[in-house]
Amino acid sequence: MSSDMTSSAPPTSPPTAGLQRSLKRFDITAMAIAAVISFDTVGQIATGGGEAATWTAVIALFFLIPYALLFAETGAAFPQEGGPYVWVKLALGRPAAVLTTLFYWVTNPIWLGGSLVFLAAETWDGFVFHLGSGTFADYTFKLLFVWAAILTAVVSLRRGKWITTAGALVKVLCLVLFTATAVLYGVEHGFQGLTDARFTPTTAGFLGLVPILLFAYVGFEAPNAAGEEMHNPQRDVPAALGRSAAVAACCYLLPVLALLAVAPAGKVTGIGGFMEGARLVFSVYGGAAGPLLTLTAVMFVFALLTQGSAWMIVSDRMQAMAAADGGFFSRSLGVFHPRLGTPVRTNLLSGAVATVFMLAAMRLADGDAAAVFAVVLTVAVTTLLLSYLVVVPALVLLRLRRPDAVRPFRVPFGNPGFLICAGLVYAWILIGSWSALFPGVLESVVGLDYDFHEVWGVSRAAFEAFTLGTVVVLLLVGAAGLAVARRERAR
Incomplete structure (x- = not known):
């Protein structure tokens, strides 16, 4: 770390012994791609129909670009280990940073x-090997699946980065293969899905798609959690963030368009949309379609696995730094392994x-995988978006x-430009957070019909108990962690 950097932003966390500088620009880009491009959201976005493509492009323009500018500047200026934890602590203090x-x-x-695990199991069951639902298999x-993702986060970053890099490459390859094959299928059979697709944006589509699209686009700052394991974060973070954001925008918009173009109207489902679309378009390969579809399913599951491990690598470092800094339960929770250089206990x-x-989740909604998938994903959307209300x-x-x-790197036009970007991002996050926590409320305000059980497959009471209950439990856990850590610091 340069002397200038040290003088302008002194480290706020204790030294982390055993860290090695192993991330270069390509590694940072690949890690961001592996973490951010979400196979599980491609099908979920496409369920919005033709206007899903419109809103994907609109939010890329008016959210993703200002978001990328904000975090490119901050990530290069404050590259300490822990990333957003350090930024919030410097600005608002330890309690806010911990929560x-x-x-x-x-x-x-x-x-x-x-x-992630439900989508992986559904894909494996349908295209590789029968598992059944609720069976031992x-x-x-x-x-x-869960523990393989965790173990890839436990290994040293010098080795683990290659797993996430492979996942990023496989993910992009799958999306490119699907998009190209969909074009071939459309040329041969016609783009029937476009006949009934309506690309005109609507208020209902906006309210339904904003939370999932924001969830799909956030997270490019995640590699900054390993800021002190980068060779040159001041130079590499802005470039890597720009490249990964551009790749992500294309990897969402193009497959969504391809899926909508070839899939019959109303046949796209959140949990099976991508692979069901692949089953349809791969028929252009004749006898090779079956083996190729199985191979794609295996690649699909591997990409999901590395997506989970990429997030474990970065978010576990953030949580470990909060503990090591004396803010969350015991400092021992944030210890980095002296040889691996990873926060094994947090992992x-x-x-x-x-x-x-x-x-x-296996027991929620009587084992209905589609309802579980939607509610679980909404919980994840809610907690992540709520964190950005402070970040x-x-x-x-x-x-x-x-x-x-x-x-x-600086956001163009100085402080006014930075504030405009922050205002745009914050407005989107507010709308997305509210829509994720209280779906149907804004719809009723603007006079739209909203059948809650039909949309979610569970009652509003069950949904709110799951989402709001999760938020309340997290606040209680955070308060307890702060209190225990405060007593430990006093001792």
Whole structure:
């Protein structure tokens, strides 16, 4: 770390022995792609019909670009280990940083033990090997999936980065293959899905798609959690974030368009949309379609696995730094392994949370995989988006209060440009958070019909108990963690 960087933003966390600088620009880009591009959301987005493509493009323009600018500047200016935890602590103090990090972190074991593992099991069951629902094979597959993702986060980053890099490459390859094959299928059979597709944006589509699209686009700052394991974060973070954001925008918009173009209207489902679309379009390969579809399914599951491990790598580091800094329960929880350079105890905690959540989700909605998938994903959307309600103001305060910080990259037009970008991002996050926590409320305000049970497959009472209950439990856990840590510091 340069002397300028040290003088402008002194480290706020204790030294982490054993860290090695192993991330270069390509590694940072690949890690962001592996973490952010979400196979589980491609089908979920496409359920919005033709206007899903419209809103995907609109939010890329008016949310993703200002979001990328904000985090590119802050990530290069404050590259300490822990990323957003450090930024919020510098701006708002330790308690706010601890609670924000808890919400940011817990999203990922919830997501891993919920939507990711359910989508992986559904894909494996339908295209590779029959597992059944609620069977011994089903439970075994899901447990192996969860703990394989955790173990890839436990290994040293010098080795683990290649697993996430492979996942990023496989993910992009799958999406490119699907999009190209859909074009071939459309040329041969016609783009029947476009006949009934309506690309005109509507208020109902907006309210239904905003939370999932924001969830799909956030997270490019995640590699900053390993800021002190980067070779040159001041130079590499802005470039890597820009490249990964551009790739992500294309990898969402093009497959969604391709899926809508070839799939019959109303046949796209959130849990099976991508692979069911692949089953349809791969028929252009004749006799090779079956083996190719199976191979694609295996690649699909591997990409999901590495997506989970990429988030475990970065979010576990954030949570570990909060503990090591004396803010969350015991400092021992944040210890980095002296040889591996990874927060093994936090990794194992993530695995335990993901396992518990997976087992609980298996029992939700009487085993209805589609309803479980939608509700679990909404919980993950909610906790992650809520964390940005604190992170974004922290970025603004750092910009205004620390003008002397060395900023290799700056948002155009100085403070006004930064504030405009932050305002746009915050407005989107507010809408997305409210829509995720209280679906149907804004619809009723603007006079739209909303059949809650038809949309979610569960009652509003069950939905709100699951989502709001999760938020309340997290706040209680965070308060307890702060109290225990305070007593430990006093001793």
